[in-house]
Amino acid sequence: MPYTAKDKNIFLGLHTTSLVIHAVSAYYAFDLAPAPEKMKNYIYTESINFTTTTGDSSGEPTFTVEKTKIFDNANAIAIIGVNELITAISHLIAVATLMFHTTDEKLGKYTGRSRKEEYRRRWIEYGITAGLLEVGMLVGQGELNGVVLCMVLLANAAMQMIGWYNDATPARIRSVIPSINAFTIMFSIIIVFIIHAAGQTNDTLQSLSYSYLAVVFALFYLSFGVHQILYMYLEIDACGLKGVKYADCIDIDRIYVVLGFTSKIVLSWTYIAISRQTWDELTGNEDFRIDKKVSWEATDYSIQSWDAVKIGVLIGSLVIIALTCLLEGCGVCNSWARDYKSESLGQPLIETQDQKSSGQPLQLRRRRMIDINF
Template identity: 30%
Template structure:
């Protein structure tokens, strides 16, 4: 067994616990449910004047962000359970062909869960734009395709192009979420949440790029284990920061959520902030210096580095 299997096991346990806590934390009443709308425009002529009347056409309604987080955590836990089964029982198959099965598992999961988490953040910040959500969901799928393609090609420059392409696709989504956060009033620390989102999502791209171009990074931090560490910190950290900020906002407004959760949400937010940073730093350090490395590299890079960036490895 290697670090990939252990990290999947840890991720499965943590996401399962997170899903259970999210389920138990869902308010039965008091929580304002979100909705997603598109503008419905009506052109009305009256007394030689054209009036443009815009109303909301509801696409989705009754969106419970805590329930959305619970769903996201369940999907993530099941995905990591598949990783546990694969690397504990079918190690040879999972390691074959540049760990292709693991790449497929990861990018299919991310295509769903990374987007759902962004939706939870947007709706939690009060956004109701269906267009924003649709754009972010489709952009996320495209980003995961870029990541998958960067791992399947053995041409160094294509790896770099795909990786940088992912950053380009991520930039508008980051802009939408961070900009929304800066315009939110009456919700403390929501900008901090958005900046944590920015940093953590960018870290995935940095890890992907460094794994392709920096031998010392690739040799120290296994590609798949690194992704698992970042995934746990990102999904659990951002999800519970959002829940803590939301519940604190209702508490400050004097709105009772039933059942009542007797907790200091400021302390919880502080703990989560430091826990996210510590988990990433300590997790990557353990991956680099303590956990057993998988045999062979996930990225066959040696020949390309010897013969030039444009080399394609046979």
């Protein structure tokens, strides 16, 4: 599907902005990652040895669990840096693709559905980066079991496949069941984060706020599913019209780009802030500090400064998302909407002056029901 010239320029701007943000984020994440020699933990799998208490047939049957090292130096911040780099490369691919993409003012008009060029790249990227970010944050909280981490990666990939299915499937044959499955998978991963947050036992540490990370993680990751459910099914009253689809009021692909870079930046730097401020609070020995790259660490205002980073990226991202949704939503009453052709009827979303003067009644699209198809 081609883009209009205006849409092409907008997406070039969005993907270029995302590319720069993630590239800068990746650079600083790698720079602030602890040196390998400071990482004492490793990712492992468990080996089970069935034996007896005495080691021979005279003993009581039992089994022992042994850890088998599969990855040295479990460095959570470095994993997050890799994730940011992959995300930057994904947006670089989007920019390169758009540069050579044709435009068509008629065929390229937005029709209330995700563009193939956008959703294919998006769900492939999310299938890798969303899971890798989860793994990085879990490793940093002490989840080093390779089986659990692989399950998180695969669960995330399954969710993104459902996202692809929803975008690729025509509205008339969509089912809500895959989305229910995706939310079930998402809640299972959120529970893992909640359990790890609840398992942090050093109550004397002011900086150990993984419960805050779990809440922010749930908020931002669920926003993708909520956005998709809204544009698949929600109908609203807009500009005096009844039953206008949410997907007609905004460009769903542009919202995804904004959700993508804000979510990853918030979660990446929330974890980095918690990790470094906790390490800094734990030790006053200069020999055991991560490094001396952050000016406010090893000072009386280290915790407050990293807290400012956490709150700053959160508020900044929420403001960006809110402004984006507001600007997109206002577009339904702007001039572009008068020329917009709905996917289902091929008619203008908003009645034009010519239609009013000719006395032709405005045909509103039939209300779409949420069907459960088995």
